[in-house]
Amino acid sequence: MTDLNALIAALPKAELHLHLEGSLEPEQLMHFAERNQVDIPFETLEDVKAAYNFSNLQDFLDIYYQGMSVLLTEADFHDLTDAYLQRCQADNVRHVEVFFDPQGHTERGLPFSTPINGILSALDAAERKYGITYKLIMCFLRHLSEADAFETLAQADPYLDRIHGVGLDSSELGHPPSKFAKVFATAREKGLKLVAHAGEEGPPEYVYEALDILQIDRIDHGNRLLEDDALIARVREADLTLTVCPLSNLSLCVVDDLKDHPMKKMLDLGLRATMNSDDPAYFGGYVNENYRQTAMAVNLTRDDIITLAKNSFTGSFLSTDDQAEHLKEIDKVAAAFV
Ligand code: ADE
Numbered sequence: 001m002t003d004l005n006a007l008i009a010a011l012p013k014a015e016l017h018l019h020l021e022g023s024l025e026p027e028q029l030m031h032f033a034e035r036n037q038v039d040i041p042f043e044t045l046e047d048v049k050a051a052y053n054f055s056n057l058q059d060f061l062d063i064y065y066q067g068m069s070v071l072l073t074e075a076d077f078h079d080l081t082d083a084y085l086q087r088c089q090a091d092n093v094r095h096v097e098v099f100f101d102p103q104g105h106t107e108r109g110l111p112f113s114t115p116i117n118g119i120l121s122a123l124d125a126a127e128r129k130y131g132i133t134y135k136l137i138m139c140f141l142r143h144l145s146e147a148d149a150f151e152t153l154a155q156a157d158p159y160l161d162r163i164h165g166v167g168l169d170s171s172e173l174g175h176p177p178s179k180f181a182k183v184f185a186t187a188r189e190k191g192l193k194l195v196a197h198a199g200e201e202g203p204p205e206y207v208y209e210a211l212d213i214l215q216i217d218r219i220d221h222g223n224r225l226l227e228d229d230a231l232i233a234r235v236r237e238a239d240l241t242l243t244v245c246p247l248s249n250l251s252l253c254v255v256d257d258l259k260d261h262p263m264k265k266m267l268d269l270g271l272r273a274t275m276n277s278d279d280p281a282y283f284g285g286y287v288n289e290n291y292r293q294t295a296m297a298v299n300l301t302r303d304d305i306i307t308l309a310k311n312s313f314t315g316s317f318l319s320t321d322d323q324a325e326h327l328k329e330i331d332k333v334a335a336a337f338v
Pocket residue numbers: 019022057064169170171197200248278279
């Protein structure tokens with residue numbers, strides 16, 4: 001395992017499923033609350049950490065939306081994003097495709113410009129400071145209406161040259177992809193990439209809807225597509241990437257034990273699965289920690305780990321030339337770990 005951990009650390013990787021608001025560490029939450037004089041229902045760091053104990057997605061989301069209420073200024077979003085990118089540098093993550101939830105902020109009265117300006121300034125600085133490249137994906141909250149999503153898309157209009165795609169997140173059950181058919185069609189017409197959380201808690205039918213109706217370019221999570229053989233074959237034949245998040249799945253009880261996690265099965269089926277942290281401050285680990293714990297739990301091999309690192313680039317929205325550069329680097333590192 002030590003050798004595998006050294007390989008995990010050394011491999012260049014991309015992260016394709018990360019909610020910036022989910023990288024808000026308990027210490028930062030306390031810090032921003034104090035800096036901005038925001039009341040939070042926690043007295044101590046221990047109180048915050050004790051609240052991070054979830055039995056399903058909704059349980060988590062309630063805390064997640066409460067947590068992000070301490071973010072008020074561009075500087076807060078900049079600092080949050082920069083702290084995440086420092087973790088990326090430490091984990092040798094060379095490219096990120098990060099989500100943010102504008103409606104989580106505009107709903108509580110912030111202008112659209114506050115989160116996006118803070119996030120973009122940190123992402124641009126990281127490209128210079130750490131050499132980490134990025135794409136920014138704006139998610140629509142699926143528990144809100146499609147009209148609200150359209151309003152958010154309109155607010156994003158002045159920034160569309162800086163936003164690479166749209167996604168769909170928040171409470172999955174009861175909010176199928178078809179609810180957002182029109183706004184995804186409009187986003188597609190604007191040239192944006194399309195992704196959606198599907199099959200995290202929702203049934204295979206939601207994955208079908210994401211493919212057939214939203215026509216997404218990438219599936220976030222996708223665990224429950226494994227319940228349907230025809231869907232497995234379709235996703236494999238279409239070379240669709242799955243952004244899988246094992247420690248998230250464990251925290252939100254999508255799996256009861258990491259040993260039951262389907263990551264190995266996905267790879268063995270020939271699906272293009274990738275390893276991601278989702279909301280690392282809430283789920284106990286960033287990218288390398290997801291690799292390490294999953295490798296141990298489901299016996300990933302050296303080749304599985306190399307495949308996952310390669311998938312993170314081939315599944316990214318980077319150009320094929322840029323992907324090729326990273327793949328060459330992976331081969332070089334892998335050669336030192338035979
Ligand atoms: N928002 C942040 N993390 C999420 C997840 N794992 N599923 C759905 N929405 C989310």
